[in-house]
Amino acid sequence: MHILSTIIEALPYILEGTLVTIVLVAGALSLGFCLGVPMAVAQVYAPRPAAMLVGFYVWFFRGVPVLLLLFLFYYGLFGLIGLDVGTIGASCIVLGMTSAAYQSQIFRGSILSLSAGQLKAGKALGMTNGQTIIHVILPQALRLSIPGWSNEYSILLKDSAMCFALGTPEIMARTHFVASRTYEHLPLYITAGLIYFAITMAGVTMLRRLEQKARIPGYNSAGM
């Protein structure tokens, strides 16, 4: 029963890390959302230079490993510009900026799947492009994006484990810390795995609920 007591002893410590992971994921997803939506809109509707700038951003963040980005920003860039946001803040920013690249492509796909007629209808009523995008295009595109977004959530959650490399006190870092002291690798990593699994399931389930709640009446279960 030695194993069990190790786990029980380590659990509060690891659970505190779970909180950090949740903060990381929530922060990164929010940042990714706030950047990703305007990026998607720019890529579809903005003049070529702006669209290309977004394209470059996406190309960069999708083309480089997250781990490298973490080091590049935390040890490199942030030091250079004198930004000190701590490991949690830095992890949030880097994960968020990476997620923005992926999220923007989810939203872009949804926007492109809407008929051009929706924008035309708004314009014909005297609404500006901006008003139509905000009140007509995005409400529909975001609904369509929920399944893809759910996928992004689960990937981001697992990517957050890499913040361990910066010393961010999240699940992985704390589990590793306890395991390296107690040598109970197997049970501890299984515990951490189960925690990741539980958070993934909880989030995915919540998003599926949201998807159902946001469904436009009259459309079939495929969403649109």
Next chain:
Amino acid sequence: MNAPQNDTPILRAEHFSKYLTGRKILDDCSISMRPGDVKVLIGPSGAGKSTFLQCINCLLEPDEGEIWLGERRVDFKNTRELYDLRQHVGMIFQDFKLFDHLSAENNVALALRKVRGLSKAEALKRAHEELARVGLEDKAKLYPAQLSGGQKQRVAIARALAMDPTILLLDEPTSALDPELVGEVLTVIRDLAARGMPMIMVTHQMEFARAVATEILFMEAGHVIEQGSPEELLAPGAQTRTQDFCTRLYELCGETPVEEG
């Protein structure tokens, strides 16, 4: 509607030309609307009817030509004037283009709130009035996907009318509808015409055109090649292109030509 009482045209589109992908789709087309005018655009597929219509509210910007609202020339490069023009000119599309995520009442209310700045309650009140006018007061809470084609088109008409347009453009408003639903939409349009709403309508419903139109414009290959009252153009033996086109249309649709009177 709120049309001037004098004889100044309420809207003039003059010498419109439009190029798309290097081809001249519209070549020097003009139209002038006086209070109460109902003008019907007909012509073969690809003639440029939709293009002409969409140039009038600048959904497509004409490459050449001028738009006049009453005495005022619209500078459609100026976004303020452009949005103002579009508020004056309502548009009905063949495929309705309702906002799919909004109920009928909110489809009508959205632009009232965002363009007119009405409060939510005011906008919904107006929306219900407009929906009642097209006979849909009991469908206010339904979403586009829950409505029939005819009902969708009537919501679209209510949505356009809610903006108090001075003129309405209709691009084949009934051609996407099942035959049994055409009547309910035409009734609404006929009613609008009777109340003096100026309209430019692309349609192949020639009986309707004959009954309601003050003028028919026949378009082909980007030109308006005939223009005149239905009596002139469709008189038996008139030997006009319009007449000829309509005869072929009747043959195609298996309808009987409408006799004079």
